[in-house]
Amino acid sequence: MQPERRDDRPARKGGADGVSDPLTGRVLDRRYEIGVRIARGGMAGVYEATDLRLDRTVAVKVMHPGLGDDNEFAERFVREARSAARLSHPNVVAVYDQGDDDGTVFLAMELISGHTLRDVIRKESPMQPARALALLEPVLSALAAAHRSGLIHRDVKPENVLIADDGRVKVADFGLAKAVSADTHHTATGGVLIGTVSYLAPELVVSGRADARADVYAAGVVLFELLTGTKPHEGESPIQVAYQHVHTDVPAPSTLVPGLPAYVDALVARATARDRELRPADAAVLLHQVHRVSHALAEGVVDDPELTADLLPTRLRSEAAEAPSADDTAPEPFDRGALATMAVPAAAAAEPTTLLRTVARPPAGPPPSEPPADGPRGRRSRKGLVLLLATLLLVVGGGAAAWWFLDGRYTTTPGVLGKTEQAAVKALAAAGLEAEVGDPAYSETVPAGRVVASDPEPGSRVIDGGTVEITMSLGKERYDVPKLATMTEEEARDALEATHLAYGGTTEKWSDTVPFGQVISSTPKAGTTLKPDTPVDLAVSKGPRPVELKDWVGKDVDDAMQWLDSKGLTGKVAKEEFSDDVAEGDIISMNPPGGTTVHRGDEVSFVVSKGPELIEVPSVRGQGVDAATETLEDLGFHVVTESAAGSLGLGFVFSQDPEGGSMAPVGATITLSLI
Template sequence: MDTTVADPLVGQVLDGRYRIESRIARGGMATVYLSKDLKLDRPIALKVMHAGLAQDDDFVHRFIGEAKSAAALSHPNVVAVYDQGTDRQYVFLAMEYVPGRTLRDLLTERGRLGPRHALEIMQPVLAALGAAHRAGLVHRDVKPENVLLTGDGQVKVADFGLARAESASKQTKTGMIIGTVGYLAPEQVLSGHADVRSDVYAAGVMLFELLTGRQPHQGETPLAVAYKHVNEVVPLPSSVTPGIPPQLDALVAMATSHDPARRPPDAGRFLAAVADTHRNLPPNIDEMAANATSVLQSGPPAPTRPPVGAGMRTSVIPLGAMPQESTPRAPFLDRLIDFITGRFVLIALGVIAVVVIGWAVWYQTAGQYAKVPRDIVGMSAEQARTRLTEEGIDFKRGTAVYSDKVKRNHVVSAEPAPGERVKQGQVITIVLSKGRQPIPVPDVTGKSLDEAKKVLEDNGFTTGDVTRAPSSTVLKDAVVRTDPKAGDRQSPDEPVGIVLSNGVALPNLVGQPGDAATNQLRAMGLDVKVEEQQDPSKPPGTVLNQNPPPGTAVSRGDDVTLYVNKQDNCFLPQINPLCPPTNGQEMLAVPSTVGKSVDEAKGMLEGAGFQVDMKKAPGRGDDEGDQVLFQNPPGGNAPRGSVVTIWR
């Protein structure tokens, strides 16, 4: 922990409830303290915004709005937000206290992780990000420092929503972008824009770092690192650490593509690819990778932390800081332009003076005039009609416009303007308000009706008609969609309709890996109980049965029990090489086809006496690649006629 000797907040009680006991960490935007909730008698983590930012009303407004969104995000891999408040000059968040250490601490201790271990950490991280993305939240600061590891093996992601509030405030006011430079996606560096695919990029960089012990781009300054994110691709992990399987290279390359459209569209899709890869890794892959590294890698080991990026605070980079070419103007040309400009200004002023004097004479000597009432702006259409009629002024309506200051169907402006003279009987034009400027409708898909109404209200909208519709993916009583749909722009003065789900059928999970099935059900909001059974004829760790059965209509919070095969069962030896051969089967050597073309690989395997099943690797298109990335089983012996699976 940081020293707390000089910290004036230690020992104080904020909001009459939270007693600050010690300082945990200090970042670029806030300081985190270990505190005690005196009302509930429990430890919490209190994040207090730095005093300078607390004076920024725009930042505080966004901070509070994002805190509300983050508090509504309930997921076992997300650090919970309990409360938000202010006390004097202090603006704070009360959050779940997670004892343990960060993923950065683990990397500092270990240097790098094995492929299986790395993917086992990435899966709960991506599950947390996926839940946030479904709720319309973008993390914007995914890095090992924001991943917490508990003593009992839990993985939790912290700081949801705060980075989004920081980015929105700073970019709007100063043209800056905020994030940890080692994990910034190219589009964040170039424009400051970030969406869920920017989180996917940062997760891909973090996977690279877990596998290699270093970040992909390094430099002497944060700007140099940001430049590399824009102009250089993230290298393959195997080019830094020998022994990394090609399917993990494919995951990193897919997530860190410079083109956001080529990345997984959100963390949930990236999680599916990671889980599929993890499921097909050999059980001893971490030992295999470590042995390959010790044999093939020469020279000193890769540094565990790069010069720039790892452990850094959230950085602020000017959007215009990238080098740009410019051509200086000749001094002679400067003088010529200044001369012409000065002459032109004098002439223009003379013309304006003549026009003004002539207009004044006409104005005073013309016939009968009336004044457009000054108080007409803000009146309702009916009030304006009555007022203008009293003044003897005819009017017509112009094209209505949006206005954040004038209510709908009230006068925004008039032409001629209020206060100006017009001839008796002259027709003026009044412009009415269509309501406030359209803004994007927030995404409330998957939320309960009360949660959706609160999110809409927090964004300035009112709730319109609530209807129901069947859904194959959204649980009963949760929001299927809105009308208009999420992302469409609409004036907050127009109500937003909500469509609720009539329910979703429970999927068939029999035969799937138990961990993946459990994550899938929890992502649906279901309470999952896992019980072990034993069936030596089925792969270990897979689902043997489920209750309720597939097709049952379920709702958020319902209980589902998965019966998972014990991990120590033996079944077909080509899947588990530790099991003894099946009696009476002829065992043949399995040739390795990694790196071969698909046709060549099929010929080798079929010629050796095996059947071939070809699959597409995660992230590869139907017409992408004709080379075998990996196979299962990777080698050894297997019964004649058994199936060897290859991935292209």
């Protein structure tokens, strides 16, 4: 009866034990590229993988080699996919796909980065009741969704509750789930007991039969563990623990953690009652009770005798034979006294004791001699016989009327789920019922054009000739990601909402082509088909990437123009100026100046040097030195004199350098040779 180790949950564990695994690097079904192994259980291993088709990271659970040859194991593995895929709930690990790649049977599911509730228990328990209930609430919400779908988990335990890094709580491993209506079950003695022994409901140990209340029991044990940090039943072997589940009540948490409110003890006692008739009918009922207790804790209520009495299963035991209570999870529609009153007419019920006493107790002593038939005693006998017959007729007639009122005029709604509309109408007509087609609805499990629900539900009692409303399936609800590129972020979010998809988040990126504030792309990309409310992330443009200008002053303008063009900037020569300091063709100044941050498309202007300004040198040959010097200096030239060869000392200009008529910059030196 030792259960297999089941830590094959789709949560990142951070290890790299899959490095040497032969599956690592393999691509299953030409879609899932297997990475490192992150967990291993008795039936399967779990790997981090990449969905190559949708470009996302997933968890892939792969059945151990050889088990796929066992039809029972393989069928159970496939049932896990179908069971979990039927559940679309924020607190259930989503199953995306199931397949068989050349004998390798696998599931693709949501990958949760985080830790398990077991890790939280190790670190935080015993914890405050409000914290414990806050952790349990999303678990019950997930189980309630499963129970509404006709599924039970069968292996609720802290290891199967995943807590993502962002705080989301997810219930994993519906591999042992099965339809509540299924006729197969396991026993503790004649078959295989599935589940973890510390959380097994007593009925699972005794007979192996499980319904939603087995999950309720396991959730109650988890709550006990959150509150106390220990399991309620311990033993040296699994058999000893299982025995205690059957024969010993779960102790009150306050016996280990004094000071807990009595109504918290009562909640645990109600959820873990050994008699499953005293437990909440399913996780939805337990969730309602958790909300009541959470509200009392939030209000600071130390003791609430009324709430405690409502929750304690002992009260239900004492009242079950008399009248159902408001919290009774499976009340009888009538108690025995009320049913008897309705079955016997009022006239007959007026003196039931006298009638019974007259019939059952004849006078003592020897029987009297029979009077004449027409005497007083004869008349009284006939009158009594008539009264007895009338009373019996009234009783029979009243019973028949009560039967007709309570049961005879009713028929059972036939099961039409999964049928076509025509077949459903025909089946209802055969049962004496009329069909009315209501609004269609989407379904993850029922193909389009088939009945997905009926009201009343199959098996319900309905008046003969009544109407049953059937809901036809539209198939799986899916929507395509709209084309969001070039929209503003607000427009894109409105478009996602209109398409029944959810906005995930925004990442800003530089773009040379998409203007600032507009959507560049989406993840998943446009045209991808998704479930409703699937988050879609947006990449929004921050405009062109900024550029820091180089300082081009004193450098060649052609080189500057080429660099600006490579950066997507525009260069412009604003004007050209003479410069005695900057060579012709080099940059005198720029706007914006070097070191400024600009964006693609911006313009940078330059002032470019034409070199120094040149003027014509006049001829001063034959002039006296003073006159020649004055003429040249007035034009801005610098004059230097020297004696010519063979000078006579007359002081007249014999020659000049540069010669007259040539061009020279202002400030240039003119050398005069004197004779």
